Amino acid sequence: MLNCIIIDDEQFSVDAILKYIELLPKLYVVAIYNNPLKALENVTLENNIDLIFMDIDMPFLSGIELAKALRPKTQKLIFTTSHSKYAFDAYEVEGDAYLLKPFSFGKFSMTINRLFPNETVAKIPEISHGDDYFMVKNKEEDLRIVKVGYKEVIAFESSQNYLKIHLANNKVLTVYLTIKDILELLGSRDEFKQFHRAFVISTDCINYIEGNIVKMNNNLSFTVGESYRENFTSYLSGKLLKTSRKR
Template sequence: MLKCVIIDDEQFSIDAILKYINLHSRLEVINIFLDPLDALNNVSLTEHIDIIFMDIDMPNLTGIELAKALRSRTAKLIFTTSHSQYAFDAYEVDGDAFLLKPYTFAKFSTTINRLFPVDERTTNAILKISDHFLVKNKEENLRIINLAFDDVIAFESSNNYVKIHTRDDRQITAYLTIKEVLDIVSSRKEFLQFHRAFIISTKHINYIEGNSIRLTNKLAFNIGERYKNTFNAFLSEQLLKTTRK
């Protein structure tokens, strides 16, 4: 596991990073600091740290100033900021990456994998871990739920949330967007989008009738016009065809 420290004076920014870290199988948070002065005094001199995620625009001590003191204590330094004008300053203090808020999970994950390439010898183990993901359930006071991708029937957009339908008839409400879900499932070929409000596991299609798809949990929807090319490509690949004349 890659050991991480987060330094940011805004709780909602910390929550955003934590959400992505929880979805990434290789990361573990060992400390969080809301006050840059607290981080200056308490980031360990001895404990191994793989990544420091650091905001730049903070009170009393900027991330650029703090980086000069802490850069030697971490293998990689990733700046997270809403201000693109700091990119050159981040480079000057040996920042390894610059994530401009708001960034997607795909951008976050790509950055981690670029800085810490996966050793081929550990690929199988990591793939096994990534068969599951962690998500906070709004309906259970943000309890963190461990879900297997194979158990997910569909992700459904619902106002500012996404409902996750599972094969044991649960509905988990997560503070995600459909776009973020697309990033999360991008490496899993069974998850496809045939409607603007749904990303489904094609393993859980019960039947297709005309323009309608019915899933194994009886959830049904019509194929969206903009997704018909994706649906037709899926059908062409999966539908058994006879060669008889």
């Protein structure tokens, strides 16, 4: 069993790490601190800490400053942050890993296994899939595992630290995944396209296109992103019927 501490002033980030820890039975959370000053005051060698998850950009005391005091009190230190600019500072205070939010469960579990290779840390995928379907854990149903057919999906929508899966029956699943995770899952499935930073859609479920606005069958709509215009135009040119009649 690996004793862990989470230090992060944002509760939603703490909740995200806790969800991942639930999937790894070898990790045990000893304490959670939303205030870095409380962590500085309370974390001691007597806590027998194996691993600290620590945010960097926190009020009163940054994670980099806090690490200088707490690094000798833990075997391993993982920085969890939304900012890549602190990577060198993290190295300077002997951070063992640097996870950029939002990070996937795969990245999380691989990091734990790398730091503790002699521990049997289970690898439980956040997504499992067959030929015609995949399975995810729905946040709105207490992480119940839900089977989803690819043909049921209208769109995947990035929403803060979560991902919404819009289905043809008007149900919306909320999962802790990223657009990158979904693109890896979909692979070469040609019916799914990304025309916006926050959306991956099933082109089979497009209702209509008006200019740069795409309207889906469930009334979800978005404007094609500037960096996706070329791919969008290429898609349209391959699908849009044109007359052979001479003008």
